[in-house]
Amino acid sequence: MDIISQLQEQLNEMAMVAVNTFGTLQRDAPPVRLSNSYPDPLNPNPSANPDEDPSKAPPQPGAPPAAAQAQAQAQPPAPPAPQPPALDLAEQPKAMSHALVLAAKKFDALVAALPLSSEEDQLKRIKELQAENEAVGLELQKQLEAAELELKQVEVLFNEATDNCINLKKPD
Numbered sequence: 001m002d003i004i005s006q007l008q009e010q011l012n013e014m015a016m017v018a019v020n021t022f023g024t025l026q027r028d029a030p031p032v033r034l035s036n037s038y039p040d041p042l043n044p045n046p047s048a049n050p051d052e053d054p055s056k057a058p059p060q061p062g063a064p065p066a067a068a069q070a071q072a073q074a075q076p077p078a079p080p081a082p083q084p085p086a087l088d089l090a091e092q093p094k095a096m097s098h099a100l101v102l103a104a105k106k107f108d109a110l111v112a113a114l115p116l117s118s119e120e121d122q123l124k125r126i127k128e129l130q131a132e133n134e135a136v137g138l139e140l141q142k143q144l145e146a147a148e149l150e151l152k153q154v155e156v157l158f159n160e161a162t163d164n165c166i167n168l169k170k171p172d
């Protein structure tokens with residue numbers, strides 16, 4: 001793979017790592033209260049009196065009746081569902097940013113490996129490539145003309161053969 005393709009692939013990898021890093025940071029960021037005029041995102045229904053017993057609060061719309069709640073509280077609690085292994089939310093951004101830095105360093109190393117040349121060298125190389133292209137073009141043109149001549153000869157022979165078959169002539 002040439003160095004330009006490697007650079008493109010590394011740039012794509014850096015973009016993917018960056019998008020995943022930003023997405024993870026956004027997904028795992030804790031809610032933040034914008035101002036005191038908005039409700040607290042961690043406690044959207046704060047009670048006016050923190051000492052108030054929540055069991056004496058009026059029932060929420062759609063909540064089961066108080067008798068059903070009392071019966072549910074009398075039953076032993078179900079065993080807790082197994083929890084998936086917790087992700088270390090403090091370490092994940094560090095690991096992702098480290099991967100982004102490594103990708104950027106690899107990209108820098110590829111850029112440093114690019115050959116350096118002056119504008120005059122580049123123009124000279126372009127002229128060489130154009131001359132080579134012209135020579136190859138002439139050779140291809142000669143081959144095309146030879147192929148067209150051979151095609152005409154084959155067409156003549158084919159027409160003679162079909163005429164002989166149609167007319168039931170023996171070949172000369």
